[in-house]
């Protein structure tokens with residue numbers, strides 16, 4: 001049985017079709033309302049999802065307010081240059097090992113949140129995001145999927161001037177402004193989708209900018225999970241932004257402008273719509 005987890009009004013919810021079900025309610029109080037608490041138990045998510053038809057729906061998905069499905073991860077890892085065509089468009093060499101940086105967890109927002117921009121060179125990066133379920137250390141690639149509780153759509157929003165303000169460039173700051181980590185709309189179980197080949201599409205105001213499949217990743221999900229776990233203990237709820245395919249704005253001179261709407265879709269998972277709002281100047285560089 002597959003599952004689709006959401007954060008609706010700050011509470012864990014299971015989604016089936018166009019309806020959602022409050023998780024604490026369908027669990028009879030056994031699970032609490034915090035979306036973070038259920039990530040360690042994929043089997044419980046599976047079991048509860050299999051009996052949703054015995055419960056009354058809490059509401060329709062259309063009218064629901066979605067937050068980030070994983071609101072408070074301890075760590076948010078991200079991977080740069082993980083698609084050959086994206087490395088090529090920036091005239092960058094593909095790294096021999098995963099190029100890892102972090103997005104501060106404080107940048108996470110939901111799938112309909114505004115992106116608050118503080119310069120004229122803010123960029124989109126549509127990505128598949130991995131959610132760690134049962135944590136672990138020194139995870140073998142062959143066991144890596146056992147540690148993944150779900151997959152989400154994500155945007156690795158990037159302020160390019162800050163990213164390249166220092167030499168060598170530092171990724172973390174320019175990609176961690178408040179609101180620079182939209183994720184959602186739901187987290188699906190890996191077995192609900194073709195986990196090795198998912199199509200990612202990013203549109204800006206309806207114009208397709210990125211359209212690629214995740215089988216083009218240089219370092220695949222098991223490799224990334226294993227690699228990170230050899231350095232740091234992966235903890236339930238940790239996120240991994242797995243890298244963006246080609247088509248970013250910087251290489252086309254098409255940065256995000258006030259009022260733009262970014263639509264990010266991963267087939268089989270869902271769609272996010274985030275409006276861009278220019279709220280001021282960061283004066284960082």
Ligand code: ZN
Nearest residue numbers: 125156243244
């Ligand atoms: Zn990225």
